[in-house]
Every structure is written in C-alpha cells, then in structure tokens.
Amino acid sequence: MLNLVLFGPPGAGKGTQAEFLIETFGLIHLSTGDLLRSEIAAQTELGIAAKKNMDKGELVPDAIVIGMIKSKLEAHKEAKGFIFDGFPRTVDQAKALDVLLNENNTPISAMLCLQVETNELIDRLLSRGKVSGRADDQNQSIIENRIAVYTQKTFPLIEYYTPQGKHYNIDGMGSVEEIAGRLKAVVEKL
Ligand code: AMP
Numbered sequence: 001m002l003n004l005v006l007f008g009p010p011g012a013g014k015g016t017q018a019e020f021l022i023e024t025f026g027l028i029h030l031s032t033g034d035l036l037r038s039e040i041a042a043q044t045e046l047g048i049a050a051k052k053n054m055d056k057g058e059l060v061p062d063a064i065v066i067g068m069i070k071s072k073l074e075a076h077k078e079a080k081g082f083i084f085d086g087f088p089r090t091v092d093q094a095k096a097l098d099v100l101l102n103e104n105n106t107p108i109s110a111m112l113c114l115q116v117e118t119n120e121l122i123d124r125l126l127s128r129g130k131v132s133g134r135a136d137d138q139n140q141s142i143i144e145n146r147i148a149v150y151t152q153k154t155f156p157l158i159e160y161y162t163p164q165g166k167h168y169n170i171d172g173m174g175s176v177e178e179i180a181g182r183l184k185a186v187v188e189k190l
Helices: 014-025 032-041 045-056 062-075 091-103 118-132 140-154 157-164 176-188
Strands: 002-007 028-031 081-085 110-115 167-171
Touching: 002 014, 002 157, 014 028, 014 081, 014 176, 028 032, 028 062, 032 045, 032 062, 032 081, 045 062, 045 140, 062 091, 091 157, 110 157, 110 176, 118 140, 157 167, 167 176
Parallel strands: 002 081, 002 110, 028 081, 110 167
Antiparallel strands: none
16 A cells, blocks of 8 residues: 655645646545535534634644544545645644554555745745635735744654655655656655
C-alpha cells in the first residue's frame, strides 16, 4: 500500500498535485478541507461548527477531522493507498493517523513537503479566491493567519516524520508539470 502525506502551507499546490498523484498511482484522495466544505454545503451540524474556525483561518478541532478520516479509511478498505491532503495538521492528528493505519498494518510511506515562498503563497491564494469564492482565500489578513497557524502548529510535523525517514522536501515553485515531475520521481523511488 502507498500512503502519502502531501504536506505544505496553504497555497502550496497540494490539491492540484493530489489530482496528478491520484491518476498516476491510483490512490484515494482524502482532503480534510474538501470534506469540511462538503459538510458546510450540506449544512450539517459539524459543518456549521467547523465554518466558524475556517472563516477565521483557524484549525478545526482535532477530534472532528480525525473522526472524518477514520470513517473514510473504514469506507475504503479495498484501496491501493491514500493521499492525505491537508491532514495531518497537528502532531496529535499525525499520532492518531498512525494508530488508525497501524490497525490495518499500512503505515505512512512518505511525507512530501511542497516548498513555496510566502509571497508566492499569498499571490496564489488571492488569485484562487477570485474564482473559487472561498471566503478564506479572499482576505489577506485571514490568509496571513492561515500561514501563521501552519508555521506554528503544522510545520513542526516535519520533526515527527524526519526521524522515521519519511520526510522529503520538494521544490513547489515552477509550473504544475515541473512540480508533478519532481513528485513522481520521489514516489517512484519509495
Ligand atoms: P484547506 O482546504 O486544506 O486549505 O483547509 C481549509 C480550512 O479547513 C483550514 O484553514 C482549516 O480551518 C480547516 N482544516 C482543513 N483540514 C484541517 C485539519 N487537518 N485540521 C484542522 N483544520 C483543518
């Protein structure tokens, strides 16, 4: 089984590159951001509660996202592997993911970290906001808060995966195709 964590700050291109990795390696895409936005669209209790955090650029509580991932893993027992996009975002989420995956003896294969300069992240997110309609992509101070939350709570995950020999840095600057090529080269060697 191939279980990949696609890692990087907001605007690093995780969603775009996840699409490429799914097609190339036949994986199931699990994006907690997409799952949360579906809950908001369906106006579920979970979605209404999560929206309050998301609109401010804050993280949704760990228990909510871990619960969503758990049910998706259970629903796809036949999968060849998963690509985790936007999850885990805290060390507690990473530990919970390891427990869930160990139940099926299918550990994380690699954490692929897309590296993009901060100015480029802000430009990409503001441009995306014009077409996506995502409230959290349209306001520069919310974007800056998301990047600050990433730096404070999510970036330390590198220290969680590095001692396990699973952390790979990927240059996330350049064309979509160039970045996809870099990812493919790393994954093929796993
Ligand atoms: P994304 O689409 O990954 O940029 O996520 C959009 C927003 O959803 C984030 O700013 C958080 O508020 C929330 N979110 C997505 N994934 C997680 C996660 N793993 N843990 C906590 N909050 C999350």
